[in-house]
Amino acid sequence: MTPSLPSSTGRPPVYDPADPESGPAFVRYHLDRLGIGEWFTKVGKQGDLDIFDRLIPEGRGWCSAMRVSEVLWPLGADLCARVQWFPDLAIQDRGDADEIAAHWRTRVPAVTAALASVGFVVQMPGPRQDPEPKTHADLLVYRLVDGAKPTVLPEDGWSHLKRYPSYLDEYRWIEGTHTFERRFETEIGGVLSRAGMRVREDRSANYFARYLDRFYWPPYVSGCCYAGWRPTPKATVEEWEQAMSRLQRVLLQADAGYQVQAQGRPWDVTRDEHPHLIVFRLLGHPEPAGDDW
Numbered sequence: 001m002t003p004s005l006p007s008s009t010g011r012p013p014v015y016d017p018a019d020p021e022s023g024p025a026f027v028r029y030h031l032d033r034l035g036i037g038e039w040f041t042k043v044g045k046q047g048d049l050d051i052f053d054r055l056i057p058e059g060r061g062w063c064s065a066m067r068v069s070e071v072l073w074p075l076g077a078d079l080c081a082r083v084q085w086f087p088d089l090a091i092q093d094r095g096d097a098d099e100i101a102a103h104w105r106t107r108v109p110a111v112t113a114a115l116a117s118v119g120f121v122v123q124m125p126g127p128r129q130d131p132e133p134k135t136h137a138d139l140l141v142y143r144l145v146d147g148a149k150p151t152v153l154p155e156d157g158w159s160h161l162k163r164y165p166s167y168l169d170e171y172r173w174i175e176g177t178h179t180f181e182r183r184f185e186t187e188i189g190g191v192l193s194r195a196g197m198r199v200r201e202d203r204s205a206n207y208f209a210r211y212l213d214r215f216y217w218p219p220y221v222s223g224c225c226y227a228g229w230r231p232t233p234k235a236t237v238e239e240w241e242q243a244m245s246r247l248q249r250v251l252l253q254a255d256a257g258y259q260v261q262a263q264g265r266p267w268d269v270t271r272d273e274h275p276h277l278i279v280f281r282l283l284g285h286p287e288p289a290g291d292d293w
Contacts, residue, residue, distance in 0.1 A: 012026065018268075027120070028064075036057060037063055069276070071261060075148070076148025082140060086135070087135050119143060121141070121150045122141050126158050126217060127159075134164065154219050186209075191250065191256070206229065207228070207229050207243075208227065210226040210227075218280055221281060224279070229247060229274060229276070237267060243275065251279050261280070
């Protein structure tokens with residue numbers, strides 16, 4: 001993030017949907033105004049370089065905001081960011097688990113209410129969050145278009161998952177490679193490989209499968225990851241669309257219980273880095289048999 005003066009002292013940034021960093025910047029502005037952001041202020045110069053220092057509010061904890069792929073945005077959202085709240089630095093440094101837990105349970109609802117007061121919907125999807133084993137909290141923060149309603153999150157939608165997966169349920173040992181691989185991501189990668197979709201003739205990457213944080217998983221799923229296509233620099237929007245149609249067709253015809261969630265708007269080669277979707281399998285559907293999955 002480019003350091004700047006505390007944005008609460010200036011005008012709000014103009015939100016530009018075509019700029020993926022515009023949404024998080026807009027949320028950061030409001031975090032600063034609410035007194036829970038991380039401010040950067042100029043404190044001097046060193047030669048031709050400006051020197052900035054970070055100002056963290058005392059006693060309340062502080063927040064940062066990051067971009068979220070549009071394929072993960074709730075229905076009806078026109079802006080979305082992931083906000084992470086971190087405990088007050090002094091409390092965190094003391095390392096007292098009970099003090100951190102009390103601080104967490106007081107401040108996270110306060111941050112949620114503060115963001116809601118300036119027009120954002122604030123939710124905590126994914127597995128249940130607690131101050132342990134990690135002390136930060138993750139919030140999905142979004143703004144709705146007129147007439148849209150917030151997504152309803154089922155209370156038990158992620159009850160079968162842990163926030164931070166254990167070694168046994170997230171990784172498997174691939175004999176002979178001495179590396180750990182994520183199970184569902186590996187499974188989808190295998191589907192793409194068997195369909196001849198992983199490399200081009202020049203051996204550069206083509207289609208891909210990539211790990212997705214459980215915070216973003218839809219409810220009631222047993223596995224989820226990104227899948228997408230890395231286009232050549234001169235690929236047209238028609239080629240993007242054809243590539244994604246092929247990807248969806250291969251996944252849905254794999255007879256493995258896969259479902260997909262795609263971006264709501266059409267792809268734009270001048271705006272998007274590469275086309276992608278998420279693929280997942282609902283709870284209760286058997287996993288494919290065979291070691292190569």
